[in-house]
Amino acid sequence: MGWNYYGLDQVAQELVLDAKKRNSDSLNQSFKMRMAIPYGLERFWGEHLRLQKRENDKSLYWKSTWDKFVEIMAKTNVTIPNEPVTVDDTKAIKEMSQKLWQLHIDDQRVAIAVLTQLCDCLVWWTQRYK
Numbered sequence: 001m002g003w004n005y006y007g008l009d010q011v012a013q014e015l016v017l018d019a020k021k022r023n024s025d026s027l028n029q030s031f032k033m034r035m036a037i038p039y040g041l042e043r044f045w046g047e048h049l050r051l052q053k054r055e056n057d058k059s060l061y062w063k064s065t066w067d068k069f070v071e072i073m074a075k076t077n078v079t080i081p082n083e084p085v086t087v088d089d090t091k092a093i094k095e096m097s098q099k100l101w102q103l104h105i106d107d108q109r110v111a112i113a114v115l116t117q118l119c120d121c122l123v124w125w126t127q128r129y130k
Helices: 008-022 024-039 041-051 056-075 090-101 105-129
Strands: none
Touching: 008 024, 008 056, 008 105, 024 041, 024 056, 024 105, 041 056, 041 090, 041 105, 056 105
């Protein structure tokens, strides 16, 4: 089975334009997203929680990106957990983290590859619209 594009460029453009409408300062998060990927899915997912209380626009950009990523992965028949969680719900955070860590290694590899490409597209569109 070969590479399938899944419309990543169009999704990225939409995410960047939405972030720009909310707050152009959020666009720098694209670069931070790309840099966060090697640390794993759980850390990428959790970043929106870190920003939730103090920088909501940035948090929304991370969460929107995660939500789109989950939708894209569903097209690959890989289910990525995406439970609703708030920064104050430590039990839910722990449960969500466990679900991400328990993904089959092959699914993790595919997910990381797709997320990397999505974030590369985010960076490209950010550079155009900044």
